[in-house]
Amino acid sequence: MLGFISARQAGLEDPLRLRRAESTRRVLSLELNKDKDVQRIHGSGINTLDIEPVENRYMLSGGSDGVIVLYDLENLSRDPCYTCKAVCSVGSFVLLWLCRRSHPDVHKFSVETVQWYPHDTGMFTSSSFDKTLKIWDTNTLQPADVFNFEGTVYSHHISSIATRHCLIAVGTKNPKVQLCDLKSGSCSHILQGHKQEILAVSWSPRYEYILATASADSRVKLWDVRRASACLLTLDQYNGEKSKASSEAVNTAHNGRVNGLCFTNDGLHLLTIGTDDRMRLWNSSSGKNTLVNYGKVCNESRKGLKFTVSHGCSPEFVFVPYSSTVAIYTIYSGDLITMLRGHYSSVDCCVFQPYLQELYSSGRDGNILAWVPSLRKPEPDDTSEKLPNPHQLNPAYEDAWSSSDDDG
Template sequence: MILALKAGLDDPLRLRRAESTRRVLSLTLNPDREVDRIHGNGINTIDIEVVEGRYMLSGGADGVIVIYDLENYSGKLHYTCKSVCTVGRSNRYVHKFSVETVQWYPYDTGMFVSSSFDKTMKVWDTETLKPAEVFEFEGNVYSHHLSPIARKHSLIAVGTKDPKIHLCDLKSGSRIQVLQGHRAEILSVRWSPRYEHILATASADSKVKVWDVRRASGCLFSLDQHNGDKSKAASEAVNTAHNGRVNGLCFTGDGLYLLTTGTDDRMRLWNSATGENTLVNYGKVSNGNRKKLQFAVSRGCGPEFVFVPCESSVAVYAVHTGELVSTLRGHYNNVDCCELHPDYQELYTGGKDCNILAWIPVLRSPDVEDEPKSANQAAGAPSSVNQAFQDAWSSDED
């Protein structure tokens, strides 16, 4: 395979996709990598910046925000990802209550944004650890999100206890727009990674709405788990995405599909352009979280995988078939958030046990043949995932 690549017979994208898939399928808790234990209460949210892939943010139920350096400069196999700086309880600008969401500014590491149950969202200067801007709201803030691709706007979507979605402009420092249509608190908001004006919102009213923020006429559509079949929806509310609170949203890397999670213990995959429920069956996905659930989707793999906190473990599913590929166990209490490293297919998870755990791909043994099937079978993937893995090497692709 390597010889074929060197000779120009294989597309390098195929190697990258196959290796990314192998790494995701071989994730295991790494005993040689630890993350500083700073939080005195549960960890609600983490985020890794995409500019260098070096720094990670965390926010906890104690109101504390921590920045970690993920790089290993010790020269030793065993090392700890150290805390670089902390917005702790002694900081005059610290959030008074639980931090629900943290996110790096997508284009440089000089700024990040946090939101909290103290009814504020703060835009921080990383150098000074002081807020450059503070947005205040009437209710608890459950979620916020900055678009990872936007060039024509600098909007932050914010979900609060108020059923309205607030759009805040980073440039002007003001709230410029409100989206109305939900009937309960907004638990999660997410911009499309494909179209910068498309926004998805999830609410405790069991609904998921998709918006084009340039339009003043309301949402584009509400997701309907029954795809318009009124006979199936007879005993339930019309146009509900779940039969419970919808607390998780995540687009696939290409933005073509949207995954949602709800307190009905279900996860669903939707066509983000049409709103159609693809009817992929993931089985029971335990979810008792009444706030936002942060889960993650792999990128650059064939097939794609989703990592979902399920009580004290993380379940790994094949996105388009619904197969449970593996279960990652290591936390002592419920897991509330997980984040994939943008470059290395490493997974970081945070939970109510106050720990952040690092899940790292197992290195391939030198005596194992360089065949994707061997690596995949060693990871214990189901047969159809094995087949999809082989498809990543199909000469007809790319």
């Protein structure tokens, strides 16, 4: 650590190298934080989490009970043991059961996806099995707009980088991908190509018009929403080898339902998860399967599965719900690093906080668990060891003078 700091001060190292090294160390040492609890509000399983990207302080959760809860993750009490309190909720537990059929603002069925508006904490979105997508004003907790669909809504996503459009991609029981325009308040157009329901959608973090969609028809498609024939690629797990020998050239990404999508932070690769218990890494430009072997990735979910990736590490990691645990893999080599154990039932979603390298997970047990980096343990001789001579740290500290100069 001292060597990194000294080299950075001397201008001999990239300033980001120290940050990458420490970020990587923190991810590799993630453990269940026994001193930090998240207040339990949901009466049943939690399907989705999202941390706002502006301050990385507030977190949303959406549950099978139709409730949406907003938490403050900051420890304002400064006590070592504390609980992250719920700031507010849409459909409190009591209100939910009394008024779930009549209250206009409460989702009537399970909330499948929540997402903050990427540029402002004054707005967030939610979608539900009640066939609606709602745009919420955070200050009033009132819906500013509501989009209604013919089928169950499984997933939605807003681009984090878009400056020339305000489209929300929505995956429903209908095989057509819906694109809703926040500016006009209506569905602008649809994307046709899938044969069954759309279980996951994700905008590219690199190109604002590129969208990835995953379906129960075993296919993953990449779209350019500006084009008339919008489909750019249908990902093929065999990279075209099997279709050459087959009379029917049907490209499938998995041998089962595909219910999870996640781009890497640079947008150059796409991770997918299917009910065939496989996770695959794709080149998002060419559509090629990189053939990274992650082994068996247990996936029992019949709905969308929310997983996430690290940020600023070397190598980068992916955090995947794996039965009642969260598995951590290296993205580009496929190595299983560790399994985070603490939930009592299946985990359905996890979200990464990049500022502090913390991970939050939730599932059918109704708990939200915080995984934080363990404190660096002092070496046995730390108390007696003196600081190293700065001359030994870096050649830049060497002086050019000699003792002969003093004699003159």
